[in-house]
Amino acid sequence: xxxxxxxxAPVTRLLKPMQEFIHHSTSGGIILIGTxxxxxxxxxxxxxxxxxxxxxxKIGLSIGSMSLNHDLHHWIxxxxxxxxxxxxxxxxxxxxxxxxxxxxxxALLPISVALGGAVIPAAIYVLINWGGSGVQGWxxxxxxxxxxxxxxxxxxxKRVPAILTIFLTAVAIADDLMAILVIALFYTASIxxxxxxxxxxxLALLVFCNRMGIRNILIYSIVGIGVWLAFEQSGIHATxxxxxxxxxxxxxxxxxPGAFLSEVRATLNAFESSNLExxxxxxDERQQTAxxxxxxxxxxAQAPLQQIEHKLHPWVAFGILPIFALANAGIPxxxxxxxGAVIPAxxxxxxxxxxxKPLGFLLVAWIMIRGGWATLPAGVxxxxxxxxxxxxxxxxxxxxFIAALSFTDPVLLEATxxxxxxxxxxxxxxxxxxLRYARAERAD
Numbered sequence: 001x002x003x004x005x006x007x008x009a010p011v012t013r014l015l016k017p018m019q020e021f022i023h024h025s026t027s028g029g030i031i032l033i034g035t036x037x038x039x040x041x042x043x044x045x046x047x048x049x050x051x052x053x054x055x056x057x058k059i060g061l062s063i064g065s066m067s068l069n070h071d072l073h074h075w076i077x078x079x080x081x082x083x084x085x086x087x088x089x090x091x092x093x094x095x096x097x098x099x100x101x102x103x104x105x106x107a108l109l110p111i112s113v114a115l116g117g118a119v120i121p122a123a124i125y126v127l128i129n130w131g132g133s134g135v136q137g138w139x140x141x142x143x144x145x146x147x148x149x150x151x152x153x154x155x156x157x158k159r160v161p162a163i164l165t166i167f168l169t170a171v172a173i174a175d176d177l178m179a180i181l182v183i184a185l186f187y188t189a190s191i192x193x194x195x196x197x198x199x200x201x202x203l204a205l206l207v208f209c210n211r212m213g214i215r216n217i218l219i220y221s222i223v224g225i226g227v228w229l230a231f232e233q234s235g236i237h238a239t240x241x242x243x244x245x246x247x248x249x250x251x252x253x254x255x256x257p258g259a260f261l262s263e264v265r266a267t268l269n270a271f272e273s274s275n276l277e278x279x280x281x282x283x284d285e286r287q288q289t290a291x292x293x294x295x296x297x298x299x300x301a302q303a304p305l306q307q308i309e310h311k312l313h314p315w316v317a318f319g320i321l322p323i324f325a326l327a328n329a330g331i332p333x334x335x336x337x338x339x340g341a342v343i344p345a346x347x348x349x350x351x352x353x354x355x356x357k358p359l360g361f362l363l364v365a366w367i368m369i370r371g372g373w374a375t376l377p378a379g380v381x382x383x384x385x386x387x388x389x390x391x392x393x394x395x396x397x398x399x400x401f402i403a404a405l406s407f408t409d410p411v412l413l414e415a416t417x418x419x420x421x422x423x424x425x426x427x428x429x430x431x432x433x434x435l436r437y438a439r440a441e442r443a444d
Contacts, residue, residue, distance in 0.1 A: 030151050035322040036329045036396070036421065043330030055327055068232065076327045077404060080320045082228050082242040087316050088176050089246025090309045095173050097251055109365065109374035110167060113385075114174035116364030117392055118142040121356030125348035134345030137406040137416060139182045141352025143398030145424070146172035147321060149391045152428050153435075160435050161379040168388055179398050184240050187405040191235045199230030199241065206248035215250055215304050237405070251305040260297055267293045321397060328400045331417045342412050346419035353399070353423040354430065358389030387434035393427030395420060 042051040060069040070078070092101075101107040121141035129135040149172065153165050206223050224245040231241035271290035365385055368374040376385070399420045407413040 030154075031318060032145075032147050032321055032325055032396075033151065035325040039326045039329035040331065040333070040421075042326075044333050048330075048332070051330055055330075068229075073327055076324055077401065078232065078238045079228075081324060081401065082239045083312070084242070084316050084320050084324070085180065085239040086224075086242030086246050087309065087312050088173075088180070089243035090249065090305055090312075092173055092177055092243075093247055093249070093251060094305060094309065095170065099170070101170060101174065105374075107170070109368055109376075110170035111174045112364050112368050112374070113361050114171045114178065116360035117144070117171070117357045117389060118175060118178050118360070120360030120363065121352030121393075124352045124356045128348040128351070129344045132344050133341045133409075134348070134407075134412060134416075137345055137349070137403060139179070139186065139402050140399050140406065140416060140420065141349050141356060141395060141423075142175070142182065143179050143395040143402060144172045144175045144357075144392045145394045145396040145398060146176070147317065148394045148396055148424070148428065152391050152394070152432055155432065156435055160384065160438070161377070163377045163379060164384060164388060164435075167377055167380070168392070171388075171392065175392070176398070179402070180240065180243050183237050183402070183405065187402070188236050192233055195230050195233035196236065199227050199234055202227045202230060203244055203248065206245065210248050210250050213250075217304055217308060220245070220249060220304070249305045249308060251303050253303050263297050264294055267297070324397060324401075328404065328417070329396075329421065331414055331421065333418070342415035345412060345416050349399070349416060349419040350423040350426075353393040353395050353420075354390070354427050357393035357427065358386050361385055361389030361392065381438060383434060383438040387431045387438055390427050390431030390434055393431070394424045395427075396424045399424075 042048065055071065055073040057072045058069060059072055059075055060067065062068075095101040101111065119142075122138050125138050125141050126135060129138070146169065149168060150165065153160065153168065202223055206220060206227070209219060209223075224241075227245050228238055228241040232238040267290045271287055362382070362385060365374075365376070369376060376382075400417060403413060403416045403420065407416065
């Protein structure tokens with residue numbers, strides 16, 4: 001068989017979605033950093049009043065007797081971010097089915113490390129804020145911003161083992177799953193049983209569609225929007241709807257690799273036997289039929305989960321996350337309000353992200369490895385793990401999101417945002433320096 005027609009090896013097919021995710025995340029992370037800087041400039045410039053006025057602008061939506069009327073900031077945090085969480089849900093499902101989290105042995109270390117990197121920072125925050133008004137923000141330092149974290153790793157290039165990128169991605173996906181559970185369990189308002197029942201019914205409909213083999217993305221999109229609207233009224237944070245809908249998306253192909261190759265080859269032979277002059281392509285019916293048949297075969301060979309994930313990645317990386325950053329990173333850099341109750345909250349976030357993350361990574365990894373339950377990936381040292389833990393302390397997107405759910409006091413919220421940005425910068429720079437000078441050798 002000529003090399004040009006040789007099918008990809010199974011490992012290549014499995015790694016392609018991961019490679020695509022990393023590509024969008026690293027380049028998107030650089031844009032995200034630029035957007036953070038822009039938001040800070042706007043919030044501390046003569047345009048600050050206009051910036052906040054736009055975010056406070058009311059936008060209404062009415063469907064029958066149901067009416068939603070929120071400011072632009074709310075629509076971004078609860079609407080656009082539901083799409084981000086939907087993509088996170090797709091990534092988690094893919095990783096559980098065929099990725100780094102599909103095999104218990106290989107998944108044990110990243111899941112355990114993610115748990116340690118969440119529990120230790122939260123514990124540090126609680127210890128510092130126990131009995132204070134800021135204690136409800138305990139989940140803020142648990143998060144990792146995968147886009148910016150991968151962007152920092154990309155800056156290191158070949159100075160670090162390639163496996164670190166995949167390992168960090170697996171850790172971040174497990175971290176995201178924990179953050180989603182925390183939001184669902186601890187940041188839920190009073191429950192509207194009727195709205196929640198409608199949402200559950202629509203989710204059941206999507207599960208039924210999956211079981212019946214329905215693969216039309218439009219159907220899942222329309223019903224998914226209905227689930228989001230129901231959750232928006234239910235009291236459970238609407239972004240959770242995105243994750244739940246993601247798990248109903250079909251993840252299996254409708255054609256096996258052998259049948260796909262056989263049918264496409266036959267179709268290509270028919271195409272080749274026709275008139276191959278470029279000017280005849282628009283009028284040659286055999287060529288047009290062959291092109292449509294190949295397209296149909298390709299659609300069957302790619303699961304809806306893969307199709308949606310591929311299409312959503314650039315929109316999330318280059319659109320939704322920068323918009324979220326622009327709306328949430330605009331923090332007035334005034335240190336006059338840093339006093340009293342805000343100091344423990346800021347200290348808890350700072351120490352949790354900068355020290356708690358690497359400590360959690362290191363402690364849990366040491367327990368797992370010394371206990372014989374896991375091993376470090378080939379070429380990865382303990383210093384690599386410390387640097388990776390530091391980079392995981394970049395908690396920007398999810399930390400800001402949880403902070404907005406935690407605090408209604410504007411002074412406390414602005415102070416915690418400032419701490420998140422500052423700690424993320426320190427963690428990113430610290431992790432970069434540690435990994436920049438770490439030696440790529442096996443650590444036992």
